[in-house]
Amino acid sequence: MATAFARNQWYVTAYAGEVGRDLLGRTVLGEPIVLYRTEEDGSVVALSDRCVHRRFPLSASRLDGDRIVCGYHGFTYDTSGACVYVPGQQRIPRTARVTAYPVAEIDSLVWVWIGDPQLADEKLIPRAPHLADPEMVSVRGMEPIDCDYGLLVDNLLDLSHETYLHGGYIGTPEVAETPISTEVDEAAGVVRVSRHMMDAACPPFYSRSTGIEGRITRLQDIEYFAPCLYLLHSRIMPVGRTEPVFRTEITYAITPAGPGKVYDFWAVSRDFAREDDEVTKFLHDFNHTVVMQDVDALNLLQKALDGEPAGYQELSINIDTGGLAARRILARLAAA
Numbered sequence: 629m630a631t632a633f634a635r636n637q638w639y640v641t642a643y644a645g646e647v648g649r650d651l652l653g654r655t656v657l658g659e660p661i662v663l664y665r666t667e668e669d670g671s672v673v674a675l676s677d678r679c680v681h682r683r684f685p686l687s688a689s690r691l692d693g694d695r696i697v698c699g700y701h702g703f704t705y706d707t708s709g710a711c712v713y714v715p716g717q718q719r720i721p722r723t724a725r726v727t728a729y730p731v732a733e734i735d736s737l738v739w740v741w742i743g744d745p746q747l748a749d750e751k752l753i754p755r756a757p758h759l760a761d762p763e764m765v766s767v768r769g770m771e772p773i774d775c776d777y778g779l780l781v782d783n784l785l786d787l788s789h790e791t792y793l794h795g796g797y798i799g800t801p802e803v804a805e806t807p808i809s810t811e812v813d814e815a816a817g818v819v820r821v822s823r824h825m826m827d828a829a830c831p832p833f834y835s836r837s838t839g840i841e842g843r844i845t846r847l848q849d850i851e852y853f854a855p856c857l858y859l860l861h862s863r864i865m866p867v868g869r870t871e872p873v874f875r876t877e878i879t880y881a882i883t884p885a886g887p888g889k890v891y892d893f894w895a896v897s898r899d900f901a902r903e904d905d906e907v908t909k910f911l912h913d914f915n916h917t918v919v920m921q922d923v924d925a926l927n928l929l930q931k932a933l934d935g936e937p938a939g940y941q942e943l944s945i946n947i948d949t950g951g952l953a954a955r956r957i958l959a960r961l962a963a964a
Contacts, residue, residue: 631778632962636743640881653687754853767912768895775930
């Protein structure tokens with residue numbers, strides 16, 4: 629069953645570094661959006677990515693100063709979405725306007741509000757301050773997945789799959805064997821899932837980036853802020869010791885592009901080996917491989933679900949507690 633969209637919410641639409649003077653097209657909740665920065669102050673503009681005349685994508689057009697000139701017939705729009713030029717006539721039709729979306733640039737992420745603009749409040753945006761922390765080094769990327777975005781939420785809230793899907797990368801037997809604790813704040817729309825492994829094998833992701841040899845204490849504490857932001861606070865240290873602590877912050881922004889399509893924004897931030905370019909490259913490439921394993925699995929899972937007969941029964945167990953709580957919260961947000 630498809631996960632319903634919650635419209636009156638903020639969604640990550642791009643990394644701050646992706647948005648510049650080149651027009652960038654993204655689709656959020658089925659709405660095509662074009663993003664760019666103004667010449668005047670570098671602020672981000674988000675407009676509907678369709679010209680009102682013949683629906684030509686504005687992201688395939690060009691900028692003239694801070695105005696977009698449609699690449700098909702030249703209709704021109706200012707940063708508010710108002711059409712300021714129509715070819716061949718002086719009168720500009722009253723309906724010649726595209727939607728301008730509220731935008732916020734926080735923690736190196738560009739958030740766009742899809743619903744009623746009167747309800748857009750930046751204070752509602754969950755924070756990921758490590759992404760902009762000069763004491764942390766971050767690598768990042770984005771992969772589109774052809775699956776219902778609820779499947780990605782399920783995937784990230786149940787990390788026991790690391791043992792099986794990501795064995796030899798980030799998975800070890802202890803991830804699947806260790807019980808979880810789950811806390812749910814229904815009113816705030818937050819799900820927290822913790823898995824503390826006091827004596828675990830050190831997977832290559834950590835052994836090769838930290839230099840730790842032998843077994844580790846591995847602490848995983850997840851915070852999911854529905855509908856969009858997922859944080860995994862990871863701490864590892866040699867087993868039986870409290871120092872040194874290697875801190876890794878794993879960030880996912882889960883942004884539904886449309887029915888059966890989701891953007892998987894991912895980032896890995898660390899507070900160790902900050903000057904080591906080899907570690908930076910390793911963590912980027914290694915985590916990209918892990919993300920692509922999820923992408924392939926979720927694409928395959930969606931195809932399998934699409935072929936299931938109506939009314940099939942889904943089995944859930946203890947490890948699904950966080951994911952089931954997230955489903956309830958997403959359904960409530962969508963209904964509101």
